[in-house]
Amino acid sequence: MTIVACSLMLIGILIYVFYPERHVESQTQKTRLEYLRERKEVLYDNLRDLNFEYRAGKYVEEDYAAQQGILETEAAEVVAEIDLLEAQPR
Numbered sequence: 001m002t003i004v005a006c007s008l009m010l011i012g013i014l015i016y017v018f019y020p021e022r023h024v025e026s027q028t029q030k031t032r033l034e035y036l037r038e039r040k041e042v043l044y045d046n047l048r049d050l051n052f053e054y055r056a057g058k059y060v061e062e063d064y065a066a067q068q069g070i071l072e073t074e075a076a077e078v079v080a081e082i083d084l085l086e087a088q089p090r
Helices: 002-018 032-055 061-087
Strands: none
Touching: 032 061
């Protein structure tokens, strides 16, 4: 009985996970600008988290500086591309 119940639950989970969405056409497509704005927010959140964790003593100075440099470089690239896209005429 347990095997039957587990099998039915597994089949239900597989159908839920792999069943195709019905209204794909009504979903909105993100523009490059929207994607970049979301990415910028994620990078800023990551920088805030990194600073918090560094102050909490979870990072040594070298690791913190390396990770901060990577995040700041990527954030600068994203902001530069946002500025470029916003400056273009529509």
